[in-house]
Amino acid sequence: xxxxxxxxxxxxxxxxxxxxxxxxxxxxxxxxxxxxxxxxxxxxxxxxxxxxxxxxxxxxxxxxxxxxxxxxxxxxxxxxxxxxxxxxxxxxxxxxxxxxxxxxxxxxxxxxxxxxxxxxxxxxxxxxxxxxxxxxxxxxxxxxxxxxxxxxxxxxxxxxxxxxxxxxxxxxxxxxxxxxxxxxxxxxxxxxxxxxxxxxxxxxxxxxxxxxxxxxxxxxxxxxxxxxxxxxxxxxxxxxxxxxxxxxxxxxxxxxxxxxxxxxxxxxxxxxxxxxxxxxxxxxxxxxxxxxxxxxxxxxxxxxxxxxxxxxxxxxxxxxxxxxxxxxxxxxxxxxxxxxxxxxxxxxxxxxxxxxxxxxxxxxxxxxxxxxxxxxxxxxxxxxxxxxxxxxxxx
Amino acid sequence: xxxxxxxxxxxxxxxxxxxxxxxxxxxxxxxxxxxxxxxxxxxxxxxxxxxxxxxxxxxxxxxxxxxxxxxxxxxxxxxxxxxxxxxxxxxxxxxxxxxxxxxxxxxxxxxxxxxxxxxxxxxxxxxxxxxxxxxxxxxxxxxxxxxxxxxxxxxxxxxxxxxxxxxxxxxxxxxxxxxxxxxxxxxxxxxxxxxxxxxxxxxxxxxxxxxxxxxxxxxxxxxxxxxxxxxxxxxxxxxxxxxxxxxxxxxxx
Numbered sequence: 001x002x003x004x005x006x007x008x009x010x011x012x013x014x015x016x017x018x019x020x021x022x023x024x025x026x027x028x029x030x031x032x033x034x035x036x037x038x039x040x041x042x043x044x045x046x047x048x049x050x051x052x053x054x055x056x057x058x059x060x061x062x063x064x065x066x067x068x069x070x071x072x073x074x075x076x077x078x079x080x081x082x083x084x085x086x087x088x089x090x091x092x093x094x095x096x097x098x099x100x101x102x103x104x105x106x107x108x109x110x111x112x113x114x115x116x117x118x119x120x121x122x123x124x125x126x127x128x129x130x131x132x133x134x135x136x137x138x139x140x141x142x143x144x145x146x147x148x149x150x151x152x153x154x155x156x157x158x159x160x161x162x163x164x165x166x167x168x169x170x171x172x173x174x175x176x177x178x179x180x181x182x183x184x185x186x187x188x189x190x191x192x193x194x195x196x197x198x199x200x201x202x203x204x205x206x207x208x209x210x211x212x213x214x215x216x217x218x219x220x221x222x223x224x225x226x227x228x229x230x231x232x233x234x235x236x237x238x239x240x241x242x243x244x245x246x247x248x249x250x251x252x253x254x255x256x257x258x259x260x261x262x263x264x265x266x267x268x269x270x271x272x273x274x275x276x277x278x279x280x281x282x283x284x285x286x287x288x289x290x291x292x293x294x295x296x297x298x299x300x301x302x303x304x305x306x307x308x309x310x311x312x313x314x315x316x317x318x319x320x321x322x323x324x325x326x327x328x329x330x331x332x333x334x335x336x337x338x339x340x341x342x343x344x345x346x347x348x349x350x351x352x353x354x355x356x357x358x359x360x361x362x363x364x365x366x367x368x369x370x371x372x373x374x375x376x377x378x379x380x381x382x383x384x385x386x387x388x389x390x391x392x393x394x395x
Numbered sequence: 396x397x398x399x400x401x402x403x404x405x406x407x408x409x410x411x412x413x414x415x416x417x418x419x420x421x422x423x424x425x426x427x428x429x430x431x432x433x434x435x436x437x438x439x440x441x442x443x444x445x446x447x448x449x450x451x452x453x454x455x456x457x458x459x460x461x462x463x464x465x466x467x468x469x470x471x472x473x474x475x476x477x478x479x480x481x482x483x484x485x486x487x488x489x490x491x492x493x494x495x496x497x498x499x500x501x502x503x504x505x506x507x508x509x510x511x512x513x514x515x516x517x518x519x520x521x522x523x524x525x526x527x528x529x530x531x532x533x534x535x536x537x538x539x540x541x542x543x544x545x546x547x548x549x550x551x552x553x554x555x556x557x558x559x560x561x562x563x564x565x566x567x568x569x570x571x572x573x574x575x576x577x578x579x580x581x582x583x584x585x586x587x588x589x590x591x592x593x594x595x596x597x598x599x600x601x602x603x604x605x606x607x608x609x610x611x612x613x614x615x616x617x618x619x620x621x622x623x624x625x626x627x628x629x630x631x632x633x634x635x636x637x638x639x640x641x642x643x644x645x646x647x648x
Contacts, residue, residue: 179452
């Protein structure tokens with residue numbers, strides 16, 4: 001495969017990526033770098049991975065032709081139903097992959113960071129499945145607003161450790177998970193939830209999530225007798241669902257890629273998470289990428305109504321897609337996303353996660369032709385967001 | 396860089412102190428440095444505060460957060476250090492994460508370091524490979540010593556590569572942990588100190604992480620050239636303010 005948009009062997013996507021890690025992390029990251037491709041390409045690994053995706057996660061997820069939505073926007077819209085995955089979002093595709101790797105590397109203790117709690121739940125789930133110890137770091141602010149997911153993690157046997165440093169949200173939870181890894185360098189495996197962090201994480205997570213676009217191609221062939229849509233739309237926080245939805249289309253420039261970022265209360269409001277619009281090149285969590293920061297290089301706190309898009313950086317793959325203009329980046333405000341969320345509920349009977357509602361809101365912002373085939377990656381379901389929907393719409 | 400090399404040749408165990416610039420008060424930087432030298436400290440690491448210090452424990456994190464709240468910036472640090480070489484002779488290093496340096500402009504940052512009389516840089520998240528491929532020449536141009544870390548997990552091969560790339564000392568992390576105090580080192584750590592000494596590296600080693608009293612200082616310098624105290628001194632600053640380095644140092648040496 002041509003690799004214009006994938007990482008090179010040092011983990012660079014154009015000028016973004018790499019591994020800017022303290023020496024304390026070097027042995028662990030190096031062990032992973034040397035092994036992730038080798039192990040994940042072994043026939044036994046592939047067999048176990050795909051069997052779990054099928055029997056446990058419920059894949060393939062449907063590629064659903066949304067007729068009423070299509071009518072409204074006068075174009076042909078398919079929804080890739082990642083919301084139907086076990087645990088309610090695409091996150092589990094990655095945690096299944098990483099837990100199988102962790103087991104093969106002989107690790108007994110799993111750590112993870114989580115913002116909204118979706119990745120925490122997906123990690124706690126696979127740890128229960130494999131009988132491994134699980135510790136999830138979560139900012140105190142997020143713990144307050146995501147109570148049901150804390151309960152789920154606890155039921156699954158995980159220990160949730162509240163993070164009180166910094167701004168007490170996702171970026172601080174990630175810092176704390178990294179500190180844990182520094183302090184427990186031997187038997188611990190760190191399952192990162194997005195296409196962020198030092199190489200090889202962005203490439204590894206993108207590969208595990210690439211099942212999404214692999215299925216899209218097969219399913220579109222079945223339903224439309226063509227492999228490629230005209231557009232693929234996905235939301236981007238760190239960017240794992242977008243990485244998976246874009247992956248097999250990256251090198252085919254006929255397929256237009258659209259990334260929906262969270263503008264929060266508006267790009268110029270000071271309360272936003274639209275990294276491509278507001279970020280500059282910098283280093284966060286071991287990766288050189290676009291990053292929201294002050295002129296002095298201090299990382300700033302993002303805001304979005306959706307906890308899953310509330311990250312001050314984007315994965316290096318997406319920084320490169322933005323810079324090279326391979327993908328178009330649109331900023332979607334809280335209000336636009338909430339409207340798109342309730343619209344999908346009422347037109348198609350599907351309540352989307354607010355993250356995914358950002359991707360749906362692109363339909364209002366951009367004109368598509370009647371003959372276009374547009375796939376929107378519906379990355380998660382809205383159950384976890386009911387409280388936010390209730391408060392916003394006074395339901 | 397020469398000041399560090401000269402100091403390392405002195406026939407004594409070196410006491411090196413880390414503090415976060417801008418803490419407890421914004422303008423304490425100069426007075427802390429001067430007091431430390433008067434108290435007999437041999438070398439100082441000036442911490443450039445960062446919002447997300449990955450390798451640091453709670454004490455240094457909290458001091459960084461406070462310093463940033465106080466208004467500390469990279470530009471301001473250089474202003475505070477402007478005439479430091481008129482009063483201070485011991486080696487001074489800056490310890491900071493790479494992102495603020497990147498935003499200041501790497502070349503500009505190094506140039507300012509040289510102008511103010513900084514002798515070396517400890518950048519925990521600038522790994523050896525990136526240093527060698529992208530930044531070695533710029534360190535050399537401004538006569539700054541690059542200081543690399545090793546840990547108990549670092550392989551001998553890699554230690555030798557780091558030794559080769561270093562030109563002053565190696566920062567030896569005492570145990571697998573983030574920064575923070577402990578009361579004594581255990582057998583395993585002492586064995587690690589002895590093992591590293593037996594490698595006969597060309598650069599002396601200075602031990603950091605977990606040094607907090609005369610016991611840990613003596614243990615750390617049994618086989619190595621010196622030790623760095625950070626979190627424990629930052630705690631002291633918080634309790635007693637910036638004018639009392641002497642009592643602190645007297646509990647160590």
